[in-house]
Amino acid sequence: MSGVRVLVGTRKGAFVLTSDGKREKWDVSGPHFGGWEIYHLKGSPVDPNRLYASQSTGWFGQILQRSDDGGQTWEPVDNKFEYDGVPGTHQWYDGTPHPWEFKRVWHLEPSLSDPDTVYAGVEDAAMFRSTDGGRSWQELAGLRGHGSGPNWQPGAGGLCLHTILLDPSNPERIFIAISAAGVFRTDDAGKTWQPINRGLRSEFLPDQDAEVGHCVHRIAMHRSRPNVLFMQKHWNVMRTDDAGESWHEVSGNLPTDFGFVIDVHAHEPETIYVLPIKSDSEHYPPDGKLRVYRSRTGGNEWEALTNGLPQSDCYVNVLRDAMSVDSLDPCGVYFGTTGGQVYCSADAGDSWNPIVRDLPPVLSVEVQTLP
Amino acid sequence: MIRVVLPPHLRTLARVTKEVTLEIEGPVTQRAVLNVLEASYPMLTGTIRDHITQERRPFLRFFACEQDLSHESPDAPLPEEVASGAEPFLIVGAIAGG
Numbered sequence: 001m002s003g004v005r006v007l008v009g010t011r012k013g014a015f016v017l018t019s020d021g022k023r024e025k026w027d028v029s030g031p032h033f034g035g036w037e038i039y040h041l042k043g044s045p046v047d048p049n050r051l052y053a054s055q056s057t058g059w060f061g062q063i064l065q066r067s068d069d070g071g072q073t074w075e076p077v078d079n080k081f082e083y084d085g086v087p088g089t090h091q092w093y094d095g096t097p098h099p100w101e102f103k104r105v106w107h108l109e110p111s112l113s114d115p116d117t118v119y120a121g122v123e124d125a126a127m128f129r130s131t132d133g134g135r136s137w138q139e140l141a142g143l144r145g146h147g148s149g150p151n152w153q154p155g156a157g158g159l160c161l162h163t164i165l166l167d168p169s170n171p172e173r174i175f176i177a178i179s180a181a182g183v184f185r186t187d188d189a190g191k192t193w194q195p196i197n198r199g200l201r202s203e204f205l206p207d208q209d210a211e212v213g214h215c216v217h218r219i220a221m222h223r224s225r226p227n228v229l230f231m232q233k234h235w236n237v238m239r240t241d242d243a244g245e246s247w248h249e250v251s252g253n254l255p256t257d258f259g260f261v262i263d264v265h266a267h268e269p270e271t272i273y274v275l276p277i278k279s280d281s282e283h284y285p286p287d288g289k290l291r292v293y294r295s296r297t298g299g300n301e302w303e304a305l306t307n308g309l310p311q312s313d314c315y316v317n318v319l320r321d322a323m324s325v326d327s328l329d330p331c332g333v334y335f336g337t338t339g340g341q342v343y344c345s346a347d348a349g350d351s352w353n354p355i356v357r358d359l360p361p362v363l364s365v366e367v368q369t370l371p
Numbered sequence: 372m373i374r375v376v377l378p379p380h381l382r383t384l385a386r387v388t389k390e391v392t393l394e395i396e397g398p399v400t401q402r403a404v405l406n407v408l409e410a411s412y413p414m415l416t417g418t419i420r421d422h423i424t425q426e427r428r429p430f431l432r433f434f435a436c437e438q439d440l441s442h443e444s445p446d447a448p449l450p451e452e453v454a455s456g457a458e459p460f461l462i463v464g465a466i467a468g469g
Contacts, residue, residue: 035380059430059464060380060418076384076414080422 004326005070005368006334007051008342009038012360014053016071019355023332023346026355032074033065040107040321040364043070047115048368052134054105054120062104064120066134077134081105081122084141090124091153100124100144107321109164113171121161125152125178127190140190143176148195148212155179155215155234156280162320163219167226175229175244180215183231185244196244200233217260218320222269230272230299232262232320237274239299250299255286261323265348266331270298273325273333273349275318283338284315292335294349308352309343316341321364328369336362373404374459378431381419381462385412390459399454401433402445419462434461 006017013031032038033055041053049070055063062081065074087100103123111117116133126144128137143149143161152159160179167173172189175196182197200214207213215234222228231238231247236257238247251257256276265271274293278286285291290309293302316339326332333349336342340359345352373393382388393407402425409416420427425445427433432441436450436458452458 057380059378059428060384061421061428062417063384063414079417082423 002328003370004328004332005043005048005370006324006342006344006355007041007043007071007364007366007368008336008359008362009040009053009321009364010336010340010360010362011037014038014041014055014071015356015359017342017355021328023326023328023344024353028356029071031360032071033063036063037104038363039104040366041065042108042110042366043368044110044115044118045112046110048370050110050115050133052108052110052118054108056104062102064105064134078130078136081120081126081128081137082139083126083144084139088144089150090159091151093154095153097150100126102126103158106160106162107164109166112166112168119164119166119174121164121176123158123160124154125159125161125181127161127164127176129190140186142186142191143184143193146184146193146195148181151212152178152181153213163216165219165221165226165229167221168223169226173226173243175219175221177216177219177231179217180234181212182214182216183219183229183244196240197247198245199240199247200238201236202234204234218262220262220264220272222264225269228269228298230262230264232259232274234258234280237262237299250295252295252300252302254293254302255291259318260320261318261335263323263325263333265333266325266327267329268296268331271296271348272299273323274302275323275335277317283317288313288315290314290316290337292333292345292349292352305345305349305352307350308345314339319363321366322362324365324367326367326369332367334365334367336365338362372456373399373407373453374456375404375408376459376461377415378462378464380464381415384414384418387412392456395454399449400446401440401443401449404449404460405445430465432463432465434463435459 003020008015013034015030036055039054044050051067053065089097092098107121109119120128127140163177165175184193227243237251239250292305316337323335333345338361376390
């Protein structure tokens with residue numbers, strides 16, 4: 001019988017949650033790397049036992065861990081992320097030039113075809129790639145080398161490259177998102193990049209529809225339709241049907257269109273999920289009610305999913321990498337909160353149950369569907 | 372033989388349970404100790420000093436013989452008691468953060 005493995009990164013370690021296909025009873029393993037911030041961990045789609053984990057603290061910096069047995073044992077691999085050439089400067093919060101400085105790995109994206117190839121999105125925003133299972137890293141410097149790089153400015157969480165989407169139909173095409181620069185696309189496997197932010201508007205920018213500078217929180221894709229992307233921006237939920245050439249808003253009847261996560265149903269490309277957060281200064285759900293919103297129409301028309309979620313006095317946040325879906329039928333949807341809960345819906349969002357309630361604040365949630 | 376005491380998280384990372392001992396050839400300095408430490412335990416590279424600049428990470432301190440040596444030159448000789456192994460070289464995490 002198939003099963004799932006949920007990889008949870010928290011402020012104080014990683015946890016691995018496993019269950020069979022029913023997703024009712026769970027085994028909880030962890031903390032792995034206790035005391036360290038685990039921004040993200042993710043498994044290879046080619047070899048599910050190959051996992052990569054980003055481990056860091058303010059004291060000791062960045063560690064990269066790799067597992068070849070599904071998270072039972074781990075091996076530190078290379079943690080040297082050196083910008084290519086002279087790093088130059090980006091803008092600081094006050095608009096002054098600030099040197100590019102590596103701080104941490106936010107997101108790891110294993111290749112769709114090779115378990116030894118993995119991409120890393122880092123702060124200060126840059127993209128690195130390893131082709132030897134994490135034993136060495138090279139920057140895809142064409143991204144920062146795009147002419148707009150000196151104008152990128154950090155969002156409140158830092159100048160982070162937090163989302164990497166690999167096009168399953170075209171190995172040369174990759175989408176990435178940076179807070180607060182926007183979305184970029186390469187069509188030549190990372191050599192050159194172009195900003196794809198037409199249609200985005202951000203009130204905090206002097207030029208509200210500028211080519212770069214937008215605080216994109218997360219983008220998501222269904223693998224059957226890689227030209228259709230969904231975006232949770234700082235404010236606004238957006239959609240593109242032409243691989244980012246133009247975006248339009250699909251916030252529709254959401255109670256607030258601020259939020260961090262967005263994801264797509266594994267089998268229904270027009271079914272998407274967001275979790276509205278009240279505002280950018282109030283990082284908690286409106287009215288103290290934790291509600292996932294689902295659209296079965298690719299946006300604009302949204303329904304609140306509340307069954308099993310707290311509907312009073314709930315003031316947690318759900319961070320940008322903390323929602324994921326499995327590929328079972330019915331599709332499972334998962335998210336983790338800053339209050340340490342990880343919720344699972346085994347019926348595409350109709351009902352929810354907590355897998356765990358009392359972890360450290362959750363930074364990321366990834367799900368592997370196991371044979 | 373040089374004795375080095377690591378902070379708990381780095382002991383876990385290096386898979387050691389107590390202080391480590393190193394053989395240093397030539398003058399015993401911070402740089403020499405860290406070079407041999409990183410060669411012996413490659414997973415510690417980048418965790419005590421920056422990969423690129425080789426500067427001590429800001430939330431770590433170097434103590435020995437009841438002195439704070441954090442701001443000494445990395446090429447200054449360490450106290451004779453450290454060089455002889457009578458006293459350990461302490462790498463300590465600052466009391467900061469959470």
